[in-house]
Amino acid sequence: MNGISGSPDYxxxxxxxxxxxxxxxxxxxxxxxxxxxxxxxxxxxxLEVPEDEAVxxxxxxxxxxxxxMIVDDAVIKSAMEFAASALKLKPDAVPDISxxxxxxxxxxxTK
Numbered sequence: 001m002n003g004i005s006g007s008p009d010y011x012x013x014x015x016x017x018x019x020x021x022x023x024x025x026x027x028x029x030x031x032x033x034x035x036x037x038x039x040x041x042x043x044x045x046x047l048e049v050p051e052d053e054a055v056x057x058x059x060x061x062x063x064x065x066x067x068x069m070i071v072d073d074a075v076i077k078s079a080m081e082f083a084a085s086a087l088k089l090k091p092d093a094v095p096d097i098s099x100x101x102x103x104x105x106x107x108x109x110t111k
Contacts, residue, residue: 003101011105022069022109029065069106073097 004021011018032039036058043061044054064071076097084094 005100008102011102015105018105019109022105026067026069026110029067029069032065033062068110070103073101076101 040054040058043057044051080094
């Protein structure tokens with residue numbers, strides 16, 4: 001599952017746009033889940049793998065796509081750690097998780 005990022009000021013000033021983007025992402029996730037045969041065919045070609053590997057990839061993908069677009073903090077922390085490592089950030093440069101996620105937008109987009 002992908003997320004979107006931006007400054008709190010941008011999100012506040014562009015709430016309708018942010019919600020529209022999230023609704024589009026939620027719709028795409030629903031479509032992926034509802035169209036398994038087409039997705040497996042797509043993954044098989046896109047990843048250039050045999051069908052059994054495409055099925056495994058699909059199952060992994062949908063198992064990580066929550067319907068409400070809210071993922072566990074552990075997932076976000078892992079992404080933050082990866083980014084900090086890749087960018088060679090000092091530990092004090094990495095913000096607290098409570099400052100980098102706001103589920104109110106996901107809740108509003110999926111209700």
